[in-house]
Amino acid sequence: xxxxxxxxxxxxxxxxxxxxxxxxxxxxxxxxxxxxxxxxxxxxxxxxxxxxxxxxxxxxxxxxxxxxxxxxxxxxx
Numbered sequence: 754x755x756x757x758x759x760x761x762x763x764x765x766x767x768x769x770x771x772x773x774x775x776x777x778x779x780x781x782x783x784x785x786x787x788x789x790x791x792x793x794x795x796x797x798x799x800x801x802x803x804x805x806x807x808x809x810x811x812x813x814x815x816x817x818x819x820x821x822x823x824x825x826x827x828x829x830x
Contacts, residue, residue, distance in 0.1 A: 754791045755779075759813040761796035767813075768794045775815065 755775055757764070764771075772792055779785040804812040 754793065754818045756793045756795060756816040756818070757813065758795045758797060758802065758816070760799050760802055760810050763811045764794065764796045764813065768796075771813075
């Protein structure tokens with residue numbers, strides 16, 4: 754499962770393209786096919802998203818969670 758966090762106004766405009774890029778990376782690196790896409794986009798209001806000082810409102814977090822049953826070689830990639 755992949756979770757993407759960002760400020761609503763910035764993330765919503767990019768989510769379809771970002772999802773496609775993430776899935777392409779998952780395919781090329783881990784061999785995960787299009788049919789196995791598991792992504793959750795979390796657009797947040799600015800007041801609820803605390804991010805590091807000095808970053809713009811375009812700051813985005815991409816969290817990749819691997820299942821315990823995933824092969825060790827796959828996790829290392």
